[in-house]
Amino acid sequence: MSQNHLVSRFKYIIIFLLLMLIDVSPIPVTALIGLYVVLFRPRWFMQMIDNIY
Template sequence: MSTRAKCLIVLIGLMILDILPIPIVGLIGLYVIIKRPRWFLEVTNRLYDEGTKSAVSAEEEI
């Protein structure tokens, strides 16, 4: 499963949890902004790497 699909599933799950009275997505966003965890940088790099790979493979097909 690609990183993009995993992130999409997690975001959908967080949107469902955000219906509860506790704003979970906002708290996670605040944590990421303040602490800058290593896992967030790794996920971001993987997402951009997958994007450039698909763009390069699309250009190779032409």
């Protein structure tokens, strides 16, 4: 695995950890982002998956 893949994985792990902390609030932020990704399939999501794998 190249260094770029490791940096991308680490960056997204940090982002998901922050989302988990924010999700403690009364508004379910993670569920809303998940719904958005499922409904609209944004380009940034596919780029994120390509960067990880």
